[in-house]
Amino acid sequence: MALKTILTAPDPRLKKKSKPVASVDAEVRQLMDDMLETMYAAPGIGLAAPQVGELKRVIVLDIDREDVKTGPLFMANPEVIEASDEDATYEEGCLSLPEHYSDVVRPAKVTVRYLDRDGKKQEMACEGLLSTCVQHEIDHLDGILFVDHISALKRNMILRKLLKARKEKERDEAEGKEPSAKKDKDKDKDKDKDKETAPAL
Numbered sequence: 131m132a133l134k135t136i137l138t139a140p141d142p143r144l145k146k147k148s149k150p151v152a153s154v155d156a157e158v159r160q161l162m163d164d165m166l167e168t169m170y171a172a173p174g175i176g177l178a179a180p181q182v183g184e185l186k187r188v189i190v191l192d193i194d195r196e197d198v199k200t201g202p203l204f205m206a207n208p209e210v211i212e213a214s215d216e217d218a219t220y221e222e223g224c225l226s227l228p229e230h231y232s233d234v235v236r237p238a239k240v241t242v243r244y245l246d247r248d249g250k251k252q253e254m255a256c257e258g259l260l261s262t263c264v265q266h267e268i269d270h271l272d273g274i275l276f277v278d279h280i281s282a283l284k285r286n287m288i289l290r291k292l293l294k295a296r297k298e299k300e301r302d303e304a305e306g307k308e309p310s311a312k313k314d315k316d317k318d319k320d321k322d323k324d325k326e327t328a329p330a331l
């Protein structure tokens with residue numbers, strides 16, 4: 131297994147539509163295993179292949195909360211085949227939009243159809259955080275980020291901040307300095323202590 135680099139927004143690859151896999155072969159299984167390892171290391175509870183630069187319809191999840199424990203889930207070509215009329219709001223985060231969170235409204239329950247790690251067709255009824263997570267990851271396969279569900283004002287603010295943070299990091303690296311963002315990051319962490327339950331997907 132190998133750790134992959136997680137792309138952060140803005141990156142054009144995160145806005146592309148991913149292609150279905152023809153079957154779950156050794157190569158796809160390898161990708162799934164690498165993605166799971168990368169997700170655990172981040173740490174996150176969900177990851178989609180385009181987040182590691184692979185434009186394939188593959189996602190991995192592992193939700194370990196008091197109320198939901200899924201264990202590792204591998205899904206190739208996942209699709210929502212049923213969604214509830216009832217909505218739910220969750221505060222979402224994303225490994226590709228580090229340290230930014232926002233409330234997102236989605237259908238409360240969905241049924242998803244997919245191929246598992248053995249290439250077997252499966253269907254799963256999802257609710258709560260699992261439902262949010264599955265929809266968030268499938269969005270990634272269509273080039274949609276959680277910020278595309280919120281107001282343009284808030285979206286642009288988050289994307290501007292990410293771009294600024296990246297430029298500062300690149301400048302510091304070029305000058306051989308310790309990352310200056312580190313101080314601010316620790317400060318933000320204290321401020322956002324209550325928010326730490328928001329999942330990174």
Ligand code: ZN
Nearest residue numbers: 224225226331
């Ligand atoms: Zn995400």
